[in-house]
Amino acid sequence: MNIIDRRLNPQGKSLANRQRFLRRAKEQVVKAVRDASGKRGIQDIENGEKVTISTGGVREPSFHRSGAGGVRDYVVPGNKEYVEGDTIARPEGGGGRGGSEGSPDGEGDDDFRFVLSREEFLDIFLEDLELPDLVKQKVKQTESHSLTRAGYSVTGSPANLNLVRTMRNSLSRRIALKRPKPAEMLELEELLREAEDRGDDPEKLREMRDQLERHYLRSKRIPFIDPIDVRYNRFETVPKPIAQAVMFCLMDVSGSMTEHMKDLAKRFFMLLYLFLKRRYRSVDIVFIRHTHEAKEVDEDTFFYSTETGGTVVSTALEEMQRIVKERYPENEWNIYAAQASDGDNMSSDNARSAGLLRDGILPLCQYFAYIEVAAEHNMGLSALGRETELWRTYKTVQGPDLPIAMRRVRSRREIFPVFRDLFARDKAGV
């Protein structure tokens, strides 16, 4: 008999099958994911999801008899009262009481239910989305550098001395050049002294003294550690793409922003956060809210505390600029910004905001998204295309080469389409 412990075998043997299954059921899974993400809060979107798909594409048909019609016989256990010839009312749903005719492989069950992992869910959820081309170019250009170990070198700073390597070289050199070992020399000295004490043959004594002398000379000429033994750890600088991003959330919190509008903004920010998080190792978020003055705040304050005052957009842009300068140097961070507003701004501030955006913010940013949120019931007016102050202002900034995008959102339903629209993979580019 053999006992084999298989517990350490690679896990996830069925992964390849699972991928094939997901690919097969792709259409239905994508639909299920979209439905599911519509139903729940964006906060929970990162969790895995139990999805239910129709068995259509993943049905495994086989020839088998249908569940109805014809004559069937069953043998079942547990008779209590029946005698031959008794009749029993037909149970609901027709026959099929006997186990043998039961449905093979859960057939007849229209839906197939299973759990998608968080990764799979997000993959499908954010499928086809890509950072705009422009950003990618920028990522390529602005590389930072890091040091990587790259073998050993004969020069370097003492701090980088590699002791093991050095000592190994030293040892092999000493062996190769037959440097006498200290123990050997001590032994020889001891022998010499004994011989001297005994008063041995002077000829022999001289020979021993010569040998000792040669040993001394040799160990002096062959140093224990020679400069040629010394090795240093060598480091190379390698360019590495920036793997961190910061996301600025800018929002107008003046009285005209309703809870509904804030909710829309929040959802958009969340999506952007999720999306960035998949592309960068670490993502920082900075929340800047503004009325007629701007302040960096924490998330709770950002979304839930109210503030009164006028609306001066340029303050927020200035605050952002300041924070970037202080904490997020442009060459180390990918900077994204999303601004949500109902479109109000003080008329006197428009020119200043436009200037700031064009000359101060956009050159820093990989991408700047402006989302204009509107009240849901207000559809009629906005649909007529009445443009808000801020919209008109930003429109002047918009240009083909500038990383800015503007969209209007009215209801929750539109958030995801708008988001997809902004980041959808450029079809012409593929």
Next chain:
Amino acid sequence: MTAVIDKPDSLLYDGADWDYDQIKRVYDAIEDIALKDMGLNVYPNQIEVITAEQMLDAYSSIGMPLMYKHWSFGKHFARDEMLYRKGYRGLAYEIVINSSPCISYIMEENTMTMQTLVIAHAAFGHNHFFKNNQLFQQWTDAEGILDYLEFAKAYIGQCEDRYGHHAVERVLDAAHALMNQGVHKYPKKRSLDLRLEQKRERERQEYQEQTFNDLWRTVPKVSIGGSRPSKSVSERKKLLGLPEENLLYFLEKKAPRLEHWQRELLRIVRHIAQYFYPQKQTKLMNEGCATYTHYTILNEMHRRGMITEGAMLEFLHSHTSVVFQPEFDDQRFSGINPYALGFAMMQDIQRIAENPTDEDRYWFPDLAGRGDGMGALRDAWANFRDESFVLQYLSPHLIRKFKMFSVRDDAEDPYLLVENIHNERGYRGIRKLLARQYDLGFLEPDIQIVDVDLAGDRKLILHHRVTNGVLLDESDAKAVLRHIANLWGYEVQLVEVSALSEAILKEHAVTAPSGMGG
């Protein structure tokens, strides 16, 4: 020291935790009882310890340690995993594979008593059955199966690389749909040797590669027999070996537009279906044999003082829940539990052989009182399948014990009719009907390829011989026909014919698919 049996000395283990030494000791003790006392004859054993996750893995690939890749296994895994994680369903304690060496998977979570139970059940019970039952001997090649699966996995992987996932999936989907119709039910001339299979395919491929000459492709094809007169129908059928009930075999050999590798895929699925065919026919006996074996062995171990009272109670607890048979009006009822009926029948055979009643003497004149219950059981295990086993051995005693009764469900009547109950008049009827519930030949629809005109429109015609007026499930039948059409390349028609009157009850047809490269 005297030779007094000192309990702690004979004790093999104590407590719930297991380790390899204990398993080894327990295995040796079980082997001693199984081979010497029970006279079992088993393949060498290989016991593999796995985790719950690996158990789920094994589930999804129909219990085999290695399997080619296909989405349906991923689907089963996804469902099993969800059911398991949500707690709707537990995992099996073991999986055992009909191979030589016989591989039993045991889970690391099991207690030592469970491991003992599982080793007795799988490594000796099932193992003995695999090695000795005539169906397995005739139809499966335990020595070759693992190598063959490895070959199949590699071959299908290669095909995926060479011809694309989609093309391979298309063939495998179709083959899977026909798996139940892909077995030979009656033995042909030669026995199955899976090693030869592999060799044959490899040699064929090598030969093709060696003799490849692109020149032949450029030679214009001469159309042979374009004006050949078509043969008579019976001659044509004879040439094609029709009627043929093994649909996969027919398609593999005769489908006009398949590439060689596609035929090979069909062949692989067919071999696997054939390998599992005996297991489907012997579920009741196989489980009965294994359950009887573990019950006997564990009791003997307890008698010899090898396991503690606590372990014995734990064993009895899980044993009784395994052989529990809910009654028909119980919510938990889902057909007859093969463990329950199988185990009860094995015990009953032993009882009849050793302590028969008058009734038994009347019903089983050859068996009753012959003594040597174990010998009688070994005979039964070797020579029967579920259907014939029930027909031969189900005793009135058991019918009464299970209070079996038979019900006739005629769709034209408003009521179900109780036909037989557990009394003198009903025994034979119940036995016959129950046996039929285990007869695959009766359970699975009888579908055959009856005709095709290869020189004409190449329409493939299948017949379903309808028994008891039960037709095929329509949407599934249609889907399977579409799969057949994908392989066949031309129109396919399925006619449902009444077995009694030869009347045509229903017809399904699927037109030729487009885009199957030929």
